[in-house]
Amino acid sequence: MDLYQAIRERRSIRKYKPEPVPKDVILKVLEAANWAPSGMNLQQWKFYVLSGGKRDPITASYGRLTEKNYPPAGERTEQQEAFLEWAKTYGGAPHIIVATMPRDENPRRSKMHLESVAAAFQNLLLAAHAEGLGTCWMTGPLGDEAAIREALKLAADEEIVALTPLGYPDELVPEKPRQDPELKEKVVWLE
Numbered sequence: 517m518d519l520y521q522a523i524r525e526r527r528s529i530r531k532y533k534p535e536p537v538p539k540d541v542i543l544k545v546l547e548a549a550n551w552a553p554s555g556m557n558l559q560q561w562k563f564y565v566l567s568g569g570k571r572d573p574i575t576a577s578y579g580r581l582t583e584k585n586y587p588p589a590g591e592r593t594e595q596q597e598a599f600l601e602w603a604k605t606y607g608g609a610p611h612i613i614v615a616t617m618p619r620d621e622n623p624r625r626s627k628m629h630l631e632s633v634a635a636a637f638q639n640l641l642l643a644a645h646a647e648g649l650g651t652c653w654m655t656g657p658l659g660d661e662a663a664i665r666e667a668l669k670l671a672a673d674e675e676i677v678a679l680t681p682l683g684y685p686d687e688l689v690p691e692k693p694r695q696d697p698e699l700k701e702k703v704v705w706l707e
């Protein structure tokens with residue numbers, strides 16, 4: 517798939533088919549992530565791939581977090597119900613990938629680690645799309661970071677950056693309009 521097409525067509529997918537993704541395809545996508553640029557060439561990303569019941573503590577925690585901010589059952593809008601269903605199951609995705617970075621007390625180095633892992637994560641999302649897979653960059657679940665740390669048995673020196681469900685999409689999502697499609701305000705030309 518052409519790179520520009522992948523960038524343009526990738527969408528956040530919130531509904532998945534239950535079929536698992538073959539391991540070699542997941543590895544191919546993670547290899548693309550591993551080719552990202554990184555601060556000081558530290559390649560400081562790490563990816564956890566959760567499948568089957570290993571996903572449960574993570575999906576349950578996002579479900580609880582979302583439910584806490586919503587009115588009780590019966591008083592929710594259709595949109596809230598749909599989002600809650602997504603949160604509770606990650607849209608039924610067969611896999612969840614969690615990206616981490618090294619914890620660093622130095623704010624500049626910490627930012628560098630974050631940027632490196634974010635670059636790798638975007639590679640992952642684009643490669644997944646090129647493979648016909650869906651993803652959704654998620655930081656909301658970090659509202660209950662402890663539950664995710666516990667599920668991954670993370671050491672204290674590792675920090676979670678983002679998560680994504682991974683699987684075959686079971687919905688077509690229209691593209692979101694750009695705020696400034698002609699880049700009149702988002703780009704400053706200094707000539």
Ligand SMILES: Cc1cc2nc3c(=O)[nH]c(=O)nc-3n(C[C@H](O)[C@H](O)[C@H](O)COP(=O)(O)O)c2cc1C
Pocket residue numbers: 526527528529652653654655656657689692
């Ligand atoms: C840093 C970041 C955090 C995000 N966190 C969440 C999240 O917690 N839950 C969610 O459903 N979507 C999340 N998203 C997805 C955005 O809502 C989505 O990218 C945006 O609405 C644009 O839609 P698109 O990805 O289909 O173009 C996140 C995206 C980014 C980049």
